[in-house]
Amino acid sequence: MTIDAVIFVISAVVAIFGAAMMIAQRNPVASVLYLILSLIAQAVIYVQLGALFVGIMLVIVYAGAIMVLFLFVIMLLNLRGSEELGKPSGRVSRFTKYVITLLFFVELIFVIRGVALPPAPELVTNQPDAFGSVKAVSMLLFTKYLYPFQLTGVLMLIAVVGAVVIARREHPGELPDDTAAESTLAETPKEGTKA
Amino acid sequence: MSVPISAYLTLAAVLFGLGTVGVLITRNIIVLFMCIELMLNAANMALIAFSRALNVMDGHVMVFLVMTVAAAEAAVGLGMIITIHRNRETINIDRFDLMKW
Numbered sequence: 001m002t003i004d005a006v007i008f009v010i011s012a013v014v015a016i017f018g019a020a021m022m023i024a025q026r027n028p029v030a031s032v033l034y035l036i037l038s039l040i041a042q043a044v045i046y047v048q049l050g051a052l053f054v055g056i057m058l059v060i061v062y063a064g065a066i067m068v069l070f071l072f073v074i075m076l077l078n079l080r081g082s083e084e085l086g087k088p089s090g091r092v093s094r095f096t097k098y099v100i101t102l103l104f105f106v107e108l109i110f111v112i113r114g115v116a117l118p119p120a121p122e123l124v125t126n127q128p129d130a131f132g133s134v135k136a137v138s139m140l141l142f143t144k145y146l147y148p149f150q151l152t153g154v155l156m157l158i159a160v161v162g163a164v165v166i167a168r169r170e171h172p173g174e175l176p177d178d179t180a181a182e183s184t185l186a187e188t189p190k191e192g193t194k195a
Numbered sequence: 196m197s198v199p200i201s202a203y204l205t206l207a208a209v210l211f212g213l214g215t216v217g218v219l220i221t222r223n224i225i226v227l228f229m230c231i232e233l234m235l236n237a238a239n240m241a242l243i244a245f246s247r248a249l250n251v252m253d254g255h256v257m258v259f260l261v262m263t264v265a266a267a268e269a270a271v272g273l274g275m276i277i278t279i280h281r282n283r284e285t286i287n288i289d290r291f292d293l294m295k296w
Binding site: 016019020032035073094100120140145158160 | 197198200201202203204205206208209210211212213214215216217219220221223225226228229230232233236239240243244245246247248249250252253255256258259260262263264265266267268269270271273274275276277278280281286289
């Protein structure tokens with residue numbers, strides 16, 4: 001086995017382990033940490049595929065920013081993993097879900113087996129505009145894909161405004177201290193536990 | 196290059212399948228969101244692998260855009276989770292069946 005294969009196998013095992021543990025964990029904080037582990041292993045694979053810039057963006061944006069947002073929400077909701085999640089779905093239902101996923105996975109594998117790809121060319125990494133470098137990706141991003149890139153900015157603006165509007169309280173005039181928060185909660189009409 | 200591209204694609208398929216299982220079986224809405232993120236990342240890995248195989252960098256730009264959309268989706272989705280938790284005081288996905296037929 002070459003060093004490439006060793007790196008790939010280790011990263012793949014860590015990525016799959018992190019993803020599986022994320023699903024298996026009951027505590028959402030542990031889930032987030034396992035997902036970060038999986039993401040970092042995936043970033044290693046990105047770098048191995050020559051995507052240096054995107055791999056670093058994965059660690060900074062995903063593992064750094066989005067996962068912190070998840071942790072922040074978990075902290076805000078004060079979740080400890082001991083919440084009442086109701087009874088698990090029945091054995092037949094669960095079995096059906098696994099079978100559906102397995103069929104889907106087998107289909108994906110068949111598609112992958114059917115793809116005939118040319119052998120990838122060797123990577124040249126000692127140039128400033130090499131494959132996957134910041135310069136090369138930015139050249140594409142600011143010339144060929146300028147219009148989608150600008151639309152992404154509009155999308156981010158809409159998402160920020162939307163997130164603030166959705167998550168704010170209904171009575172914005174009240175002071176944000178504890179008693180005001182409690183009275184707001186008390187005034188909110190409780191909907192039925194089951195719709 | 197000693198590792199074939201199909202190995203990377205298979206890894207992406209495995210991660211996507213794990214994300215699908217998580218979306219289907221989990222009852223915690225936050226873990227469900229993280230499973231969706233995992234599925235997006237698996238698709239990103241396939242894009243990167245195809246970029247490498249075809250020696251074009253358009254896939255990198257697409258991954259960049261997908262990451263942006265995922266960040267926006269996470270922000271809005273987590274805001275919705277906060278609102279739902281405030282109104283229903285639960286994070287069990289099976290309890291949010293108001294629009295279920």
